[in-house]
Amino acid sequence: MSTPSVKVKLGTVHYPDKPIVNPKLGTIQLTHKPTASLRYSFAAGDGDDNKTLVVFLNGLILPQSSWAETISQIAIKTQEANNLRPHLLSYDRYGQGLSDRDPNGTHDVQDVVTDLYAFLQAFTEKELNSRSPRHLILVGNSIGCAFARLYAAAHPGTVSGFIFLDSIMAHIDLASLWPDPDDPKFDEKELPKGTTTDQLRHIREKYRTIFDVYSSNAEGLDRSGLPELLPLAYTPKLQGPDGPPWITVIGHDPDTFAAENERSYGVPQALVNKYINPIWHEYNEGLTRLTEDEERRAGPAMAGRCGHFIQRDDPVLTAERVLVMLHKTSSTWYAR
Structure with missing residues (x-):
């Protein structure tokens, strides 16, 4: 399997003299887990009739704070382009970052999806005055991409667009x-x-x-059911509110990823390039086919000089891809 032919350049970070956005830090207790709190960061969008919500879904290692610079760059770039900013939301799952431990001790992947739905319902009631977003965009990294797929499968027709940043290969150990x-x-x-x-x-x-999938982790997440729920990269197909959704798939830079593995786990880069990178790229190709409309597929692209945590390594690239997705899903609303 060849490596990706499309390579995305590393972006340039812009730092304004004054912050354009100051996200609000909030807390929500779900009705089915009232003794524990989920912590979130919310940057409200422009306009009273703002109906686009972008939700960032963490992987297993980095918490919601890993999206902070991406959110800042989205705010900067929308202002520079004189465009409306969407609502931007990140949160920590139970056992992650600033959130409390799951009151049940552990949770599995289906629990995460159930919790996410309840969390978004409570968040909409609290922060958006029960105005459900017309356009919901899910941006995931690693296992967060799997959660996005499972959420959309459980609630078909609710998600307009997906951005998968180096998705976990959900079907395989x-x-x-x-x-x-x-x-x-x-x-x-x-x-x-x-x-x-x-x-x-x-x-x-x-x-x-x-x-x-059976190994323990700090979050207390049971991943053992994931291969059965998502046995293939290209199915189950996803359904958006107006037909097939928009999907963008971005993978890691093979050389950067191989170097990361060598530093972190002592894996020779030649082995990573032979046994891991080609299979991962093939999986990313499959993810693009989750939408049945070829015109709504983008990628898989390669994030130049980025390892597995693309939002950390290049928040500008991540922000720019979110902006492109906004134009695709809500162009009539997005421009002033």
Whole structure:
């Protein structure tokens, strides 16, 4: 599988003398979990009849604060272009960032979707005076992309657009992507030059410890049901409020991602480029087909010099892709 042919350049950050947006920090207790609080950051959009809400969905590692610079850049760029700013919302799931632990101790992926729906209902009541957004855009990173898909499947016709930033490969255990050097069918000659079976054996074990769907995590998220719920990248198809939704898929820079793995886990870059990056790009290609309208697909593009956390590595690129999505989903409203 070839690497992506489209490469997105790293953006330029603009820092105004005075902040254009000061997000409001809020707290919500869901009625089905009244003893715990979810914390959110909300930057209200322009205009009294603002009906576009952009929701940022965290991965497993970075909390809502990882979207702060993206939100700031969206505000700056909408002002520079004399466009209306949408409502911008980020939040921490139970057990993440500033939010309380889940009162049930743990939660699974379906619980996250249930909680997200209840959270958005409560948020709309509190901050938007019960005015449901006409255009809901979900921007996810890593497992946040899987949550966006599951949310849309549970509530079809509610999401106008999706931006997937280096989505988790929901159907697969990352450790299984590495071949087993102890398998009789394994051919050592297939290894990239300069790598060894001992390295491969070590990597498989390390990935299994960290990334296995049954491995523990600080959030208390049970991911074990994810492969069954999302067994393929391109299905179940997504349905927007006016037909197929708009979808943008952006993947990591293979070289940057390989270098990150070498720094963090001691994985030789040659192994990442052989066994991980091609499969991930193929998965990203599948994600674009979640919308049945070819004209509403964008990507997969490669975020130049970005690793897995694209919103952290290039918040300007992330902001620009949100602006493009806004024009696609709500062009009649968006421009002044």
